[in-house]
Amino acid sequence: MNSLHLPLKKHQIGPVLLMLVMCVIFFAVQEYVIAWFDYSRAGVNKGEIWRFFSAHLLHTNGNHLLLNGAGLLLLWALHGDYYNAPRIAVVFFSSALIIALGIHLFTPELSRYVGLSGVLHSLFVWGALQDIQHKRKSGYLLLVGVAIKIIAEQIQGPDQRLGDWIDAIVAIDAHLYGALAGIIGFLITQLFMRRETVKRR
Known part of the structure; x- marks a missing residue:
């Protein structure tokens, strides 16, 4: 019987722990900072571009934080062998920007947004592409699974029960933009890896 393998090297778990700690810190002081760090359409229109990145580290309530924290740990257990600080930084910042821009440009009915779920969809797709x-072969199954989930969300709309649990309407478009961002993040990390390979020759 094979023993459970977890990616426990510092470069694999470090970026995940940093993201979790940042989410917890933001949640602890959220009532004081949310007005300045959530995605706010009005704020972005005034030039407050940092909201494109900080919004993903905020959460509506403890359930929302626990759900996304558990999701992040699950992705780490699934694909953490591929993780290191540069790769996760590329995926986080590229997906955060793409998701927020997608919301700003193509989902005008959404005036405010917080949560890590869009970024988690990016990490999921990125990890599945790494598998491929x-x-x-599991990478193909994961991609098909997330595609079915996103299509179902777009057809059926947000899950009301989940929305009640996290005290917010589930931002299904963020999941769509996040999945697309995961593809872009994969391409960017591949480009960096090729450059590193060329430098070593």
Whole structure:
């Protein structure tokens, strides 16, 4: 029987722990800072561009934080072998920007947004593409699964029960933009890896 393998090297778990700690810190002081750090359409229109990135580290309530924290740990357990600080930084910042821009440009009915779920969809797709690159057939199954989920959300609309639990309407468009951002993040990290390979030759 194979023992459970978890990616416990510092470069694998470090970026995940940093993201979790930042989410917890933001949640602890959220009532004082949310007005300045959530995605606010009005704020962005005034030039407050930092909201494109900080909004993803905020959460509507404890349930929302626990759900996304558990999701992040699950993705780490699934794909953490591919994680390191530069890769996760690329995926986080590129997906945060793409998701927020997507909301700002293509989802005008959404005036405010917080939460890590869009970024988690990016990490999921990025990890599935890494699986495929490493010739793991599970990557194809994961991509099909997330595609079905996103299509179902777009057709059926937000999950009301989940919305009640997190005290917010589920931002399904953020999941769509996040999945697309995961593809872009994968391409960016591949470009960086190729450049590093060339430098070493």
